Amino acid sequence: MLEAKNITKTFHSEGLNTYALVGVDLSVESGEFVSIVGRSGSGKTTFLNVLSTLLAPDSGEIVYKGEDVTAMTASRLNRLRQKDFAVVFQFHYLLPYLSAQENVLLPYMKGMGLVPKEARRRADLCLERVGLSGKGTKLPGHLSGGEQQRVAIARALVKESSVLFADEPTGNLDKVTGESIMDLLVDLKKDGLSIVMVTHDNEYAAMADRVVSMADGKIVETL
Amino acid sequence: MNILTIPLRNTRRKWVKTLLLLVVFTLGVTSIVSLNYVSSVVGESLEKKLTAYGANILIMPKSEKLTVSYGGFSMGDMVLGVNDLSESEVVGAVETIELRERIAVVAPKLVSMAKVGGTAVGVVGVRWDKEQVLKGYWAVNGEFPTTDNGVVVGAKAASSLGVSPGSNLMLNDVLVTVSGVLMPTGSDDDSVVFASMSFAQAHFGTPDRVNFVEVAALCAGCPIEDIVAQIQAALPGTDIQALQSIVKQRMYSVNFVKQLILTVSLIILFIACCMVGVTMLSSVNERIKEIGLMRSLGFGRPSIFSIFCFEAMLIGSAAGIVGYLGGYALSLKILSMLDMAQGASPVFNAGHMALTGLLIVTVSVLSAFFPAWKASTVEPSEALIAL
Numbered sequence: 001m002l003e004a005k006n007i008t009k010t011f012h013s014e015g016l017n018t019y020a021l022v023g024v025d026l027s028v029e030s031g032e033f034v035s036i037v038g039r040s041g042s043g044k045t046t047f048l049n050v051l052s053t054l055l056a057p058d059s060g061e062i063v064y065k066g067e068d069v070t071a072m073t074a075s076r077l078n079r080l081r082q083k084d085f086a087v088v089f090q091f092h093y094l095l096p097y098l099s100a101q102e103n104v105l106l107p108y109m110k111g112m113g114l115v116p117k118e119a120r121r122r123a124d125l126c127l128e129r130v131g132l133s134g135k136g137t138k139l140p141g142h143l144s145g146g147e148q149q150r151v152a153i154a155r156a157l158v159k160e161s162s163v164l165f166a167d168e169p170t171g172n173l174d175k176v177t178g179e180s181i182m183d184l185l186v187d188l189k190k191d192g193l194s195i196v197m198v199t200h201d202n203e204y205a206a207m208a209d210r211v212v213s214m215a216d217g218k219i220v221e222t223l
Numbered sequence: 224m225n226i227l228t229i230p231l232r233n234t235r236r237k238w239v240k241t242l243l244l245l246v247v248f249t250l251g252v253t254s255i256v257s258l259n260y261v262s263s264v265v266g267e268s269l270e271k272k273l274t275a276y277g278a279n280i281l282i283m284p285k286s287e288k289l290t291v292s293y294g295g296f297s298m299g300d301m302v303l304g305v306n307d308l309s310e311s312e313v314v315g316a317v318e319t320i321e322l323r324e325r326i327a328v329v330a331p332k333l334v335s336m337a338k339v340g341g342t343a344v345g346v347v348g349v350r351w352d353k354e355q356v357l358k359g360y361w362a363v364n365g366e367f368p369t370t371d372n373g374v375v376v377g378a379k380a381a382s383s384l385g386v387s388p389g390s391n392l393m394l395n396d397v398l399v400t401v402s403g404v405l406m407p408t409g410s411d412d413d414s415v416v417f418a419s420m421s422f423a424q425a426h427f428g429t430p431d432r433v434n435f436v437e438v439a440a441l442c443a444g445c446p447i448e449d450i451v452a453q454i455q456a457a458l459p460g461t462d463i464q465a466l467q468s469i470v471k472q473r474m475y476s477v478n479f480v481k482q483l484i485l486t487v488s489l490i491i492l493f494i495a496c497c498m499v500g501v502t503m504l505s506s507v508n509e510r511i512k513e514i515g516l517m518r519s520l521g522f523g524r525p526s527i528f529s530i531f532c533f534e535a536m537l538i539g540s541a542a543g544i545v546g547y548l549g550g551y552a553l554s555l556k557i558l559s560m561l562d563m564a565q566g567a568s569p570v571f572n573a574g575h576m577a578l579t580g581l582l583i584v585t586v587s588v589l590s591a592f593f594p595a596w597k598a599s600t601v602e603p604s605e606a607l608i609a610l
Contacts, residue, residue, distance in 0.1 A: 049604060052519075054519055054603040054604050054607065055604040056604075074523070074524070075523060078521045078522070078523045079521065080521075081518075081519060081520060081521040082520060082521025083521070087519055089607060093512055093513075093515075093516040093607065095229070095232075095513055095516075096236065097232040097233050097235070097236035098228070098229075098232055102224060102228065102232075105224060106516075106517070106520055107520045107521060108224075109224055109225055109226050109228060109229065110226055110517075110520075110521060110522045110523070110526045111225065111226055111526070112225055112226060112227070113225060114224060114225050115224040115225065155520075
């Protein structure tokens with residue numbers, strides 16, 4: 001469903017070239033949970049950002065359902081980000097002035113049209129799914145770190161996306177909360193969602209169908 | 224809930240910042256509106272006062288001047304085809320022009336010669352009520368006539384004829400009473416006798432006939448040429464002259480006040496716009512991660528652009544309406560404090576308020592264009608990813 005072919009990415013800073021990705025290939029099947037592990041600087045987050053279209057590669061192709069994502073127009077890319085791809089960041093990035101429910105509905109608020117009732121119903125269901133039933137009216141500042149991350153996951157789920165990209169989703173959470181988030185991701189995978197997760201935690205990585213190890217901008221091992 | 228929810232909630236969350244910006248912008252609009260109201264009223268008042276110093280348009284019968292000479296001997300100019308004007312026709316026509324609201328007074332004149340004893344003197348028939356408006360600078364020793372056979376004599380004429388208020392004198396064969404003597408004006412008025420128009424027409428002309436008509440027009444709202452053109456169209460058989468030097472002198476004072484106020488208004492508006500722009504720019508920098516997140520959720524550049532423009536629009540519309548009302552109230556206060564609105568008063572105009580609101584919204588949105596454009600160019604990778 002999603003395939004990365006020979007992806008390269010180099011960062012240039014103060015006359016230095018940092019080769020973040022060097023000819024990386026990966027394919028993710030529909031409903032597959034892939035975790036990417038590696039040391040800091042191995043290129044895993046860069047790879048996730050390239051896969052999720054947040055960062056353009058220098059070369060190579062990202063093919064999603066047979067279409068080259070790297071060749072898409074800006075508007076097509078926006079539609080892809082809005083509908084098919086969802087990203088959960090290490091930091092939840094909730095808008096502090098919107099309630100939990102409104103944050104979940106944010107993907108529907110990009111135009112002048114009112115958010116449909118069906119979307120609101122889905123937002124409530126997503127909040128219920130992540131264990132935040134009844135907390136939709138709360139502002140992010142009134143939620144714990146774990147709850148905020150759950151709101152961010154609910155925001156990713158509300159669009160019924162095909163692929164969820166998660167960048168260290170448990171990175172800022174305590175052990176118990178982190179485990180509950182991982183259980184949630186495994187449940188979502190069972191529902192048919194494709195997940196690509198970057199993590200430092202080998203225990204959480206092992207909960208995926210496939211673990212990809214990266215070092216020096218290359219995939220060095222697949223388990 | 225839609226995209227407008229985002230700027231609405233953000234302005235509510237940052238209410239102190241929003242309020243400060245709103246106060247500054249509103250004060251700017253208040254200053255501009257009050258200054259313009261004051262300038263408009265003062266200009267109108269000033270012009271009304273200046274109108275008391277004479278006419279600025281002259282309506283005369285159409286004539287042709289012919290210079291006659293024969294065998295090297297000049298016989299002077301011959302004026303051909305001079306017909307008197309019909310008073311009712313001229314006054315009626317002036318009252319029908321589109322810019323009639325700008326006409327302050329229409330003062331017809333019938334000029335003739337008469338003999339007092341053995342001395343020839345000019346007699347000018349006037350409508351007293353119009354003439355007193357036109358020549359507010361007249362000061363009379365005595366009073367203006369209340370009867371048809373009362374006259375006012377110019378200072379020089381009174382001296383040469385040896386008359387004073389209350390004297391009787393024979394104009395040709397008609398006995399008249401000198402109701403008053405004009406104080407010296409330094410103009411032609413000093414040398415003539417002023418009689419009522421009906422008296423002059425009865426004894427020195429024919430009913431309804433006049434030689435020329437003086438018009439005092441208020442030129443604050445339109446160029447004098449427009450008024451002249453409209454009178455000319457209404458009275459095709461006449462010569463209409465705008466006394467440009469008089470108009471220019473009057474308009475200089477009025478326009479000076481207006482231009483000064485316009486300059487000050489533009490400076491205030493510019494400063495207010497800078498405030499909006501700078502505040503919006505800092506808001507964009509503060510919210511760079513929000514923007515990145517929205518972009519990662521599929522918000523296109525136009526959507527991000529519109530969020531910031533809408534914030535500016537909110538502030539602009541509130542400042543426009545509150546500022547206009549405040550400016551109107553302030554202008555009333557200023558005019559009453561300075562006692563400058565004699566003969567004129569500010570008129571509240573809902574249409575002006577709507578236009579001002581629209582203008583301020585446009586200007587505030589334009590001020591936010593650069594910050595909004597900057598926000599729209601943010602890429603998720605720049606905003607969210609620590610590379």
